[in-house]
Amino acid sequence: MIPTAYSFRVVTPSKYSAARGIKVDQSCVRRSVILADAAPSEEPSPATPLIELQTFLKLTGSVDSGGEAKAVIQGGICYLNGEPELRRAKKLFEGDEVFFDGTSMDVSKEVQKRGYVYRPKKKKVKPAAKIDADGNLEFGGRYRSEEWRAERKEKKAQRKAENQE
Numbered sequence: 001m002i003p004t005a006y007s008f009r010v011v012t013p014s015k016y017s018a019a020r021g022i023k024v025d026q027s028c029v030r031r032s033v034i035l036a037d038a039a040p041s042e043e044p045s046p047a048t049p050l051i052e053l054q055t056f057l058k059l060t061g062s063v064d065s066g067g068e069a070k071a072v073i074q075g076g077i078c079y080l081n082g083e084p085e086l087r088r089a090k091k092l093f094e095g096d097e098v099f100f101d102g103t104s105m106d107v108s109k110e111v112q113k114r115g116y117v118y119r120p121k122k123k124k125v126k127p128a129a130k131i132d133a134d135g136n137l138e139f140g141g142r143y144r145s146e147e148w149r150a151e152r153k154e155k156k157a158q159r160k161a162e163n164q165e
Helices: 015-019 052-061 066-074 107-114 148-163
Strands: 004-010 030-035 097-099 105-106 136-137
Touching: 052 097, 052 107, 105 107, 105 148
Parallel strands: none
Antiparallel strands: 004 030, 097 105
């Protein structure tokens, strides 16, 4: 592993830092530090996906758009490790091989050659309902009373009756 050099800038004291009681080094120089053990690894671990199949086809230029990638993959024309793959968001790992349009492509080589970095999608966490001081539930900071809920149900029933007529 190649050691990575990091450069740090030491800040000069300001009125803000003096007022807050923060001591700052008086010199304003750049200091370089070489971190051999703490350097992030360049190679992804085997358990880390490199890319998704539809993104891989677009990255390599095999298809022009995401819609075309969808049609190709769901049409069974694209093969992953010798098997037809029908999942567009199938995660590809190191050692996988994609066969499409008469060419065989090694996933790790193609991804590394183009400098693509996989970023997994993060799911949003919904806040749990909280109970306020009166014992009522609050959803996301908004309180909805029982009267409001009854009014809402009544309006819904009216709309449903109007639509059935």
